[in-house]
Amino acid sequence: MIHVAILGFGVVGGGTAEVLTQNHDLLEKTLGQPLSLKRILDLREFPGSPFASLVTHDINDILNDRDISIVVEAMGGLHPAYDFTKAALAAGKSVVTSNKQVVASRGAELLALAKEKGVRYLFEASVGGGIPVIGPLRRDLAANRVTRIDGILNGTTNYILTRMLSAGVDFGAALAEAQQKGYAEADPAADVEGHDAARKIVILAALAFGKLLCPERILCRGVGSVTTDDMQTAEAFGCVLKLIGHAEKIGERVLCTVEPRLLPAAHPLASINDVFNGILIEGDTVGRVWLCGPGAGKLPTASAVAGDVIEAAAHPAPPAADLPFRAADEEDYADAQAAVSAFCFSFAAGDDAREKIAAVPGQGQIIAQPGRISCISAPMTRRDAEKAAAAVGLPLLSLYPLL
Amino acid sequence: MIHVAILGFGVVGGGTAEVLTQNHDLLEKTLGQPLSLKRILDLREFPGSPFASLVTHDINDILNDRDISIVVEAMGGLHPAYDFTKAALAAGKSVVTSNKQVVASRGAELLALAKEKGVRYLFEASVGGGIPVIGPLRRDLAANRVTRIDGILNGTTNYILTRMLSAGVDFGAALAEAQQKGYAEADPAADVEGHDAARKIVILAALAFGKLLCPERILCRGVGSVTTDDMQTAEAFGCVLKLIGHAEKIGERVLCTVEPRLLPAAHPLASINDVFNGILIEGDTVGRVWLCGPGAGKLPTASAVAGDVIEAAAHPAPPAADLPFRAADEEDYADAQAAVSAFCFSFAAGDDAREKIAAVPGQGQIIAQPGRISCISAPMTRRDAEKAAAAVGLPLLSLYPLL
Numbered sequence: 007m008i009h010v011a012i013l014g015f016g017v018v019g020g021g022t023a024e025v026l027t028q029n030h031d032l033l034e035k036t037l038g039q040p041l042s043l044k045r046i047l048d049l050r051e052f053p054g055s056p057f058a059s060l061v062t063h064d065i066n067d068i069l070n071d072r073d074i075s076i077v078v079e080a081m082g083g084l085h086p087a088y089d090f091t092k093a094a095l096a097a098g099k100s101v102v103t104s105n106k107q108v109v110a111s112r113g114a115e116l117l118a119l120a121k122e123k124g125v126r127y128l129f130e131a132s133v134g135g136g137i138p139v140i141g142p143l144r145r146d147l148a149a150n151r152v153t154r155i156d157g158i159l160n161g162t163t164n165y166i167l168t169r170m171l172s173a174g175v176d177f178g179a180a181l182a183e184a185q186q187k188g189y190a191e192a193d194p195a196a197d198v199e200g201h202d203a204a205r206k207i208v209i210l211a212a213l214a215f216g217k218l219l220c221p222e223r224i225l226c227r228g229v230g231s232v233t234t235d236d237m238q239t240a241e242a243f244g245c246v247l248k249l250i251g252h253a254e255k256i257g258e259r260v261l262c263t264v265e266p267r268l269l270p271a272a273h274p275l276a277s278i279n280d281v282f283n284g285i286l287i288e289g290d291t292v293g294r295v296w297l298c299g300p301g302a303g304k305l306p307t308a309s310a311v312a313g314d315v316i317e318a319a320a321h322p323a324p325p326a327a328d329l330p331f332r333a334a335d336e337e338d339y340a341d342a343q344a345a346v347s348a349f350c351f352s353f354a355a356g357d358d359a360r361e362k363i364a365a366v367p368g369q370g371q372i373i374a375q376p377g378r379i380s381c382i383s384a385p386m387t388r389r390d391a392e393k394a395a396a397a398v399g400l401p402l403l404s405l406y407p408l409l
Numbered sequence: 410m411i412h413v414a415i416l417g418f419g420v421v422g423g424g425t426a427e428v429l430t431q432n433h434d435l436l437e438k439t440l441g442q443p444l445s446l447k448r449i450l451d452l453r454e455f456p457g458s459p460f461a462s463l464v465t466h467d468i469n470d471i472l473n474d475r476d477i478s479i480v481v482e483a484m485g486g487l488h489p490a491y492d493f494t495k496a497a498l499a500a501g502k503s504v505v506t507s508n509k510q511v512v513a514s515r516g517a518e519l520l521a522l523a524k525e526k527g528v529r530y531l532f533e534a535s536v537g538g539g540i541p542v543i544g545p546l547r548r549d550l551a552a553n554r555v556t557r558i559d560g561i562l563n564g565t566t567n568y569i570l571t572r573m574l575s576a577g578v579d580f581g582a583a584l585a586e587a588q589q590k591g592y593a594e595a596d597p598a599a600d601v602e603g604h605d606a607a608r609k610i611v612i613l614a615a616l617a618f619g620k621l622l623c624p625e626r627i628l629c630r631g632v633g634s635v636t637t638d639d640m641q642t643a644e645a646f647g648c649v650l651k652l653i654g655h656a657e658k659i660g661e662r663v664l665c666t667v668e669p670r671l672l673p674a675a676h677p678l679a680s681i682n683d684v685f686n687g688i689l690i691e692g693d694t695v696g697r698v699w700l701c702g703p704g705a706g707k708l709p710t711a712s713a714v715a716g717d718v719i720e721a722a723a724h725p726a727p728p729a730a731d732l733p734f735r736a737a738d739e740e741d742y743a744d745a746q747a748a749v750s751a752f753c754f755s756f757a758a759g760d761d762a763r764e765k766i767a768a769v770p771g772q773g774q775i776i777a778q779p780g781r782i783s784c785i786s787a788p789m790t791r792r793d794a795e796k797a798a799a800a801v802g803l804p805l806l807s808l809y810p811l812l
Contacts, residue, residue, distance in 0.1 A: 025552050025694050036551045038729030130549060136695035138541065138549030145548075146533060146541030148439045149428050149715030274701065277680045291428050292539035292712035295702030298677065299695065309695035312552030320730075325723055326441030 008037070008319045009073040011045040013090055014081035015052060015061065018104045018131070021308030022078055023057050026315070033312065037319050044074055047090075065090055069097045076318050078311055079103040088112050095119045095127065100318040104131035104307050110205035110221045113212065114333040121324045128314035133159065133206040136306030137299040139285050141313070143213045144330065150289025152214035154254040156409060159206040159264075161281035161301040162190045162197040163229045163249045167266075168279045171237045171246065177230065189281055189302075199228035200249065200264040207251030207262050210285070212331035214253065215260045217338045225342035227265040236404050239352050239380045240268050242373045246276050250409055259340035267409045268350050275409075343389040347407035351391075352380040353400035365398045378403055411440070411722045412476040414448040416493055417484035418455060418464065421507045421534070424711030425481055426460050429718070436715065440722050447477055450493075468493055472500045479721050481714055482506040491515050498522045498530065503721040507534035507710050513608035513624045516615065517736040524727045531717035536562065536609040539709030540702040542688050544716070546616045547733065553692025555617035557657040559812060562609040562667075564684035564704040565593045565600040566632045566652045570669075571682045574640045574649065580633065592684055592705075602631035603652065603667040610654030610665050613688070615734035617656065618663045620741045628745035630668040639807050642755050642783045643671050645776045649679045653812055662743035670812045671753050678812075746792040750810035754794075755783040756803035768801045781806055 010026065012019045026033065026043050033041050045068050046060045065086075068074055077094040079101055081087040088108050091101050095116065103109065108116070109129045120127035130140045134157070143152070158164050162184055169180040181198065184190035196202045204221040212218035229249050240247040245268040253262045269276040274296045278284035283301025288294050300306035351366055353359060359379040363372060368384020379400075383391065388407070395402045413429065415422045429436065429446050436444050448471050449463045468489075471477055480497040482504055484490040491511045494504050498519065506512065511519070512532045523530035533543045537560070546555070561567050565587055572583040584601065587593035599605045607624040615621035632652050643650040648671040656665045672679040677699045681687035686704025691697050703709035754769055756762060762782040766775060771787020782803075786794065791810070798805045 029552055029554060029694065032554060033552060036730050038731065137698050138545035138700075141549040142541035142545060145720060146544040146716045147712065148719050149432055149436060149712055151432060151435060272682075274680075277677075279675075289712065291432065291708045291715070293703050293706075293709055295540050295700070297541070297698070297700050299698030303696075306695045309550065309552055309692065312694070313549045316551050317548060320728055321724065327439050327723075328441065 007040045007042060008075060009042050009044040010076045010078060010315060011047065011068040011074045012043065012078045012080060013047045014079070015046050015048040015050070015057070016080065016082070017304045018307045018311065019046065019078065019080035021304035022080060022311045025305065025308045025312045033316060037316055041319065045071065065093065069093055074099060075322065076100045076102060076315055078315065079105055080311065081105065082107070084108060084111065091116055092119065095123055095125060098123055098125060100126040100128070100322060102128045102311055102314040102318055104311055106132040106202070106205040106209060110208050113209065114218045114331055117329050117331070121329060124323055126318045126322065126324055128318055129209070130314050131307050131310035133209050134283050134285055134297070135299070135301040135303060136309040137283060137285065137297050137301065139210070139297050140213060142297065143210070143287065147287065147289055147292060150291045153288045153290060154252070155207070155210050155214055155285065155287050156275060157207065157210065157251045157285040158248055158275055158278050158283050159203040159251045159285070159301065160197050160249060161283055162194065164278065164283070165189050165281045166229060167232065167247060167249065170232070170234055174234055176234055177232060198230050200226045203249060203251045203264045207253050207264060211253035211260055211262050215255050216331045217260050217334040218331050219260055219262050219334045219339060223339065224262040225265065229266055232266050235375065235378060236352065236406070238375060239350065239373060239378070242375070243268065243350065243371070243382060244271050245269055245408070246271060247406065248275060256340040260334065260338055261340035261342060261345055263342055265407070267407050269409045273409060344387050346385050346387050348385050349383045349391045350380060350406045350408065351383060351395060352378050352403040353398060354403055355379040356400055359400055362398050362400050366394050382408065410443045410445060411478060412445050412447040413479045413481060413718060414450065414471040414477045415446065415481045415483060416450045417482070418449050418451040418453070419483065419485070420707045421710045421714065422449065422481065422483035424707035425483060425714045428708065428711045428715045436719060440719055444722065448474065468496065472496055477502060478725065479503045479505060479718055481718065482508055483714065484508065485510070487511060487514065494519055495522065498526055498528060501526055501528060503529040503531070503725060505531045505714055505717040505721055507714055509535040509605070509608040509612060513611050516612065517621045517734055520732050520734070524732060527726055529721045529725065529727055531721055532612070533717050534710050534713035536612050537686050537688055537700070538702070538704040538706060539712040540686060540688065540700050540704065542613070542700050543616060545700065546613070546690065550690065550692055550695060553694045556691045556693060557655070558613050558617055558688065558690050559678060560610065560613065560654045560688040561651055561678055561681050561686050562606040562654045562688070562704065563600050563652060564686055565597065567681065567686070568592050568684045569632060570635065570650060570652065573635070573637055577637055579637055580635060601633050603629045606652060606654045606667045610656050610667060614656035614663055614665050618658050619734045620663050620737040621734050622663055622665050622737045622742060626742065627665040628668065632669055635669055638778065638781060639755065639809070641778060642753065642776060642781070645778070646671065646753065646774070646785060647674050648672055648811070649674060650809065651678060659743040659748070663737065663741055664743035664745060664748055666745055668810070670810050672812045676812060747790050749788050749790050751788050752786045752794045753783060753809045753811065754786060754798060755781050755806040756801060757806055758782040759803055762803055765801050765803055769797050785811065
C-alpha cells in the first residue's frame with residue numbers, strides 16, 4: 007500500500023486529491039498495488055469537503071508518519087515549500103511537485119538530497135502543466151544530444167497575445183479579459199514580466215544541458231510593452247509575435263532567454279494559441295518534436311502530478327545514473343548580447359525614414375504602416391542590433407528577434 | 410555492462426547502431442553503466458562497415474549469448490521477426506522493436522510472454538517514429554482515462570495530401586514526388602491504403618483502452634481516391650483533408666478507424682504538414698495534448714529505439730501492474746457504421762442540385778464548384794450518411810466525416 011500526503015490544498019493540491027480519488031481504480035491498476043491519500047497539510051480548515059478529515063496544520067504529522075512514502079508539494083512560493091520538501095526528502099520520502107519556483111532555484115540541491123536518501127524528486131508538473139515534457143526529455147529522448155529548446159511556456163501571456171492579434175484589443179484590455187476569465191492572477195507580474203516562463207526554461211535547459219541557471223540572471227523581457235502595432239507589423243512580415251522561452255548550448259555555456267519573438271507563420275509554435283503551451287525540442291537524433299497542450303489549470307496540472315506519483319510509487323529508488331543537472335557556475339552562463347538572430351526593427355516614420363532605414367544591415371522587405379516603418383535585418387548579435395538601431399537616427403519603437 | 414544485439418541491419422537497425430555508437434557517452438551517462446553493441450543479425454555481409462565484425466547470420470549466436478540482455482528487433486515484416494522476438498523473450502532477453510506489424514498483430518501475446526519471463530517488450534518506435542507517444546501514454550498520462558485519440562500517423566500520405574493542397578498536383582503526381590524523395594516505398598500500398606496507419610492506431614488504442622483490435626478488421630480507407638477537388642471543397646468549408654487514425658471507447662467497445670477526414674483549420678492537427686506526424690490525446694484529467702514530430706526516418710526512429718534500450722537497461726523487470734492490453738474479443742469491436750459525425754457530401758452538380766441537396770439533413774452552407782455541389786450535414790451515423798447520399802438522387806463524388 008502506497009500512502010500519499012499533499013502539502014497545500016489550493017488549486018493544484020485540490021485537483022490532485024480529486025484525481026487520486028476519482029481515478030483511483032485506474033491508478034491502482036496501473037501501479038499494481040493499492041494507493042491511498044492519507045494526509046493534507048494546509049493552514050485552513052475545509053469543513054464540508056470530502057477531504058476534511060485528512061487535513062492537518064502540522065507538517066510533523068506527515069514527516070513522522072512512516073506509512074507516507076510520497077509527498078506532493080503543491081504549496082507554491084519558495085518558503086516554506088522548499089523547507090518542507092527538504093525535510094520530507096531527509097525523512098526518506100519521495101517528493102512530487104508542481105512548484106517551478108522551488109525547482110528553478112533549488113532543484114539541483116534537492117535532486118542531490120533525494121539521490122543521497124535513495125528517493126525521488128519529480129517535477130513534471132512544474133513545466134507545461136499537463137503536457138508530458140520532462141518525462142519525454144529524460145526518458146524517450148534520452149538518446150539525443152538536445153541542441154535547442156523553444157517554448158511557449160506561459161498560458162496567460164499567450165492568451166493576451168492571441169487576443170491582441172485576433173480581437174485587436176490593446177495589452178491592458180487583453181490582460182483585463184484574462185483576469186476576468188481566471189487565466190491571470192490578481193497580481194499578474196510574474197506572468198506578464200516573463201518570470202514564470204524564465205523559471206520554466208531554466209528547468210528545461212537544466213535537463214537538456216546539465217546546468218541549472220539562476221532564473222533571475224537570464225535575459226527576461228515580458229509582454230507589457232508589446233503593442234497591437236507590433237502585432238500588425240509581425241503579421242505584415244508573415245509572422246506572429248509570441249513570448250518564447252529559448253535555451254541552447256553555445257560551446258560549453260548555456261544560453262537561456264525569455265522575450266517576445268517573431269515566428270514565421272509555418273513555425274510549429276505559431277499556431278499555439280489562447281492559454282495553450284507548446285515546447286519544441288531539437289535533438290541531434292530525432293530532429294524536431296513539439297509537445298503541446300494545456301500549460302496550466304487545476305486538472306491538467308494534477309494529471310502531471312498524479313503521473314509522477316505513479317512513477318515514484320513504481321520506482322521509489324532514483325536511477326543509477328549521474329544527477330540530471332547541477333547548479334550552474336559563473337562560467338556556465340552564455341552572453342545573451344552575443345547571441346545571433348535576425349531582428350525586426352520598427353521605427354517611428356519620419357520624412358527620410360526609407361533612406362535612413364537603409365543603415366540597418368541586410369534588411370529585405372520594408373513595411374510602412376501609419377506612423378511606423380519596419381524591416382527585418384540580416385542575422386546579427388543583439389549587441390550589434392542595438393547599435394544598428396541607434397545608428398539609424400530614427401526613434402526606435404520596437405526591436406524583436408526572429409525565432 | 411549491458412550488451413545489445415540488433416536484428417536486421419536495414420534503415421532502422423543501421424540507424425540504431427549509429428546512435429548507440431555516436432551518442433555512446435551520453436547513453437552511458439544517462440544509464441549509469443557501460444553499454445555495448447555486441448551482435449548484428451542480417452542475411453547480408455557488410456564489408457567495409459564499421460560494424461562488419463559484429464554481423465552474424467545465425468540467430469542462435471544471439472539467443473545463446475548470455476551476455477546479451479537486450480535485443481533490438483528492426484527486421485520489419487511478421488516472419489521471422491515475430492518468431493525471433495518470441496525466442497529472444499523466451500531466452501530471458503528484453504526486446505525493443507520498431508515493428509508495428511508484429512506489435513499490432515501479436516503484441517498482446519508477446520507482452521504476456523515478456524511478463525512471464527520477467528523481461529521487457531518495448532515498442533515506442535512502432536508508432537510516430539521519433540515522437541514520444543507510447544511513453545507519455547503509459548507513464549506521464551497514466552492518471553487519465555483516455556477518451557479519444559486522433560492521429561496523423563503516416564508521413565507518406567500526409568506528404569501526398571500536403572502537396573495536393575499546396576501545389577495543386579493530383580494524387581498520382583504527388584505520390585511520384587514522394588517516391589522520388591524517398592518518402593514512399595516502391596510498393597506504396599501499405600501507406601496509401603491506410604494499413605500502416607491502421608496498425609498504429611490499434612496499438613495506441615490498445616494502450617488507451619486495454620484491448621488490441623486486429624488491424625485488418627477495422628474500417629480502413631486510404632487516400633487513393635482523394636481528388637484535388639475534394640481538397641478544394643474542404644478548403645471552401647474552412648477545413649483541410651487529412652488521413653486520420655481515430656480511436657475511442659463506445660460503452661465497453663473500442664472503435665478504431667482510418668480514413669480521410671475534414672479538420673477545421675484551427676484543429677491542432679490541421680497544421681501538421683509534409684512528412685510530419687501528430688497525435689492528439691484526449692484524457693479526462695489533462696484535456697487535450699498533442700505530440701508532433703518526424704513520424705519516420707532512420708535517425709528519428711532510432712531515437713525512439715535507443716530510448717527504449719535505455720528504459721530496458723534501467724528497468725529490466727516489467728512493472729508489477731496488469732498487462733497494458735490483451736487481444737480483443739469479438740464483443741470488443743464497436744460498429745463503425747453506428748459512429749456519429751457530421752459529413753461533407755459532394756455531389757455531381759445537376760440542374761436541380763440545390764433543391765435536391767436539401768434532402769441532406771441539417772446542412773448549413775452549400776458550396777458550388779465547377780461540376781460539383783457540396784454541403785456539411787448534421788451529425789449522423791455513417792449508415793445514415795450513406796442512406797442520405799443515396800436519397801439525394803445525385804451522383805455522389807465524395808463523402809468524408811469531419812473530425
